[in-house]
Amino acid sequence: MRMIMKFLRENIYAAVLMLLLRLYVGWEWLYAGYHKLANGFDAKGYLTGAVAKPVADQTGEVIYPTFTAFLKHFALPNVKLFNFMIPLGEALIGIGLILGALTAAAAFFGLLMNFMFLFAGTISTNPWLVLLGGLIMIAGANGGRLGIDYYAKPYLRKLFHKEASGGTRTNIKTG
Template identity: 55%
Template sequence: MFNQFLRENKISAAILTVLRLYLGYEWLTAGYHKLSSGGFEAAGFLKGAIANPVKGPDGSIVYATYVGFLKHFALPNAHLFNTIIPLGEFLVGLGLILGCLTTAAAFFALVMNFSYLMAGTVSSNPLDILLGVIILAAGYNAGRIGLDRLVIPFIRKMISKENPGRTKISA
């Protein structure tokens, strides 16, 4: 019942718009500050996350696989992450604010939030994850008051032209 309210109700769409604008502003400004500061450098954060991983009560590393990813892929390719992180944050924020490809933007916001959490940064990530999950669960309704109202029908039309035997495309 709540899921139906979240995904179909016009009042819910208005509430989701407020949540979406707040979360989008947070992501947009975080990305903008990194992009406009003259050069974002991820290597220091990555080295800190590798040197001080999240540990459980018994002292074992909780996210060993993620620490391995940071150590063996992210740190050697820090130059790539120096671009991907600020640009990703900015584009996620823009998508959420404009209500354009909202569910995709919410999904990638969640990926980044969980990445920051697994690296040991709490900050506002739990609240951002909660809001992101609500927006993602709402699907199309989260972007109904936004560009998704125009973009999603266009995408559905393009997909149905490519797959003429397919009649129903779910949101």
């Protein structure tokens, strides 16, 4: 297992594999988001159906009662917010993965959305995208090595290091 992790996180051939996975998964996300943005999107029917027929076991007991409560008491009353966030989120995840920009974050939010769809009972391509998105996320920085992350990572590291140290660097001489 350690060898596989090292390969995914450090190997240039794994970076090429991650590029191919990113392009495929990114296209799937971008297409889904663009389709919703271009043609209009209303999540009300989907959310209402997910609340009316939640995922249940053979006895009829709801498997994800907390998620169903979230849909009923937060998502449905704020459906206009979700009508905006879902298509925009899908498109941004796709753009991030395709360009290799904030790749691990894009993969994480893609996984989060896929799991939300699965909790609501939608199977579709979600398990497949969870698997591929998980591989991209596990690859970490190597997932975006052949993308914008390669150029942005040093800048972001410097920016966050500067911010973490209070914005200024001082040398203290002892002696």
